[in-house]
Amino acid sequence: MSDQVDFKTVSTVGLESSPVAPALAGLxxxxxxxxxxxxxxVFTTEPAAAHPDWLDYVNAILSERDVVIEAKPLEVARLEVAGIRYTYVFYEDGLCLNVLWTLEAGGKRAVGFKLSxxxxxxxxxxxxxxxxxxxxxxAGTIRGSYFVIKGTY
Structure with missing residues (x-):
């Protein structure tokens, strides 16, 4: 079941188990x-359990930097706009991770981390x-970082 995210009325639906649910919902x-x-x-999220293949994709990219996220993934999203595929994972601890992948050869490819x-x-x-x-x-104060993806996934 997918949920369209409303940025005018922030809701914690799907993120209730997070200790920072209001901040993660704002993010x-x-x-x-x-x-x-x-x-x-329109930004639409789905329960992470519905898309284990998206989580495998993200984890494969993270392995490039030996990064293993221990937190439970709560929600995922995937959008394809303007020749770019974005894959998002929202974790229980408040982390939002996104993979930006330009579909054109030689385009931008990066992983972004945002902390609630x-x-x-x-x-x-x-x-x-x-x-x-x-x-x-x-979302209040967002702390963010990223790395450029070197491999092909």
Whole structure:
């Protein structure tokens, strides 16, 4: 069952088990607003259990940097807009991970990490990445980092 994310009325539906559910819901709504403003695309999430293949795809890419996310994945999303495939995973600890994959050969390919307001940096990311801060009306303070994907997936 998929849920269209409303960025005007932030809801914790699907994220209730997270200790930072309101902040994670704000982060999810922030992503929905980005896609609507930039592409007029609706951001829809689904339970992570419905798409183990998407989780395998993300984990294969993370293995490039020896990153293993221990938190439980709650929701996933996949969008294809303007020749770019975006794959999102929202984790129980408050982490939002996205894979940007330009479909054209030689395009941009990267993994982004965003930490919900109030969550600690996961151990798997603490020593490998530096996080920049960004303010959001929907999500409070977002800390983010990324890495460029080198392999083909």
């Amino acid at each position: 999810r709504a922030n992503e929905a607003r980005y896609f609507w403003n930039k592409y007029k695309a 307001d109030g969550m600690p940096v996961p151990a798997a990311l603490a020593d490998k990445f530096k996080f920049a801060r960004q303010k959001s009306k929907l």
